[in-house]
Amino acid sequence: MSAIKTKRIALNETARAYNDARAFEYANSDDIQVVKIQMSITHPRTDICDYYAGVDKYGLGAGVYPKDKAPVPHFHPFCRCQMIPKYAGEYSKPKLNANADKEYLLGLKEWQRARILGSKAKANEALKTGDINSVFNAMKPERYKVKSINEVAGNLGIIRDLNETDNMIENEKFNKIIGNILDGNIIKDKSKQLAIVGNIPLKYKKQIESLLGKKLVSKDIAITQNEIWHAIRGSKPNHKKASSEDIYNIPNILASNKHIYFDKAKNNLLYFSKSINQTQHIIYIAINLNYIIKAFGEDNYIITISKFKNSDYKSRIKTLVKLRG
Structure with missing residues (x-):
């Protein structure tokens, strides 16, 4: 195995463990009600992180989710996205917008959609289904699928x-x-x-x-x-x-x-x-x-x-x- 691949695996798994631990912490806190996905200021290019940090699915603002529904980074190798906890009283009651993914994609240029989903074909599939997360996860092995805080915390509770x-x-x-x-x-x-x-x-x-x-x-x-x-x-x-x-x-x-x-x-x-x-x-x-x-x-x-x-x-x-x- 090359030194680059070895480094990538070690760094990514350590970051994944850190984010999973945070998910467990937030899931078990009564004070934390919503979570915001925030990209690094040094994020180099358009990719799936832009979606998770940019879509407004619950009427709470871009990248803000009820904590049980919030996606947990690592979204891709060397991902530097963070989960920012928000507390009770900071946001109104969430309301799911079933068309949020489609509206988000339609607000982008074609090349941006392709970057986020990996190809034009996958971007068109997401436009058709209106479910970016499912299309993205379908391309990933089980271990690397994006999971919600509830899913991750549930696994850690069993582990x-x-x-x-x-x-x-x-x-x-x-x-x-x-x-x-x-x-x-x-x-x-x-x-x-x-x-x-x-x-x-x-x-x-x-x-x-x-x-x-x-x-x-x-x-x-x-x-x-x-x-x-x-x-x-x-x-x-x-x-x-x-x-x-x-x-x-x-x-x-x-x-x-x-x-x-x-x-x-x-x-x-x-x-x-x-x-x-x-x-x-x-x-x-x-x-x-x-x-x-x-x-x-x-x-x-x-x-x-x-x-x-x-x-x-x-x-x-x-x-x-x-x-x-």
């Missing part, structure tokens, strides 16, 4: 029961571990070699404990620097390695609560998800419920990562118990 500050710290630790490994380096500070990336889904807790035959001793799921190193740079055959994009996607896989199985032979909790950039493969996350690492006075279950071909999926799950909420 782990931490306050917004701790949430951001764990995200930054996770992203820093990956960034260093992509650069061929390791973090020597032991306190920064492990990051929480998820938790045991509460709705499956009783079922898991019944299958396990004992109480769970922790809710936290963590990943170690060593596991990420072997997953990305190890000497396993290439088809078993996970890409950096798949590693970055682990918290989302754990948060989605889909395709979770229990291996009674090994007491492993298993998650499956399609690889982001190699769709013929499936990412396989195993959590050994017999093994605990204690870090910072807390017990953590540790994950291991691998990958296998789609064609092997049915045989892999044949003897497993699928968890049902």
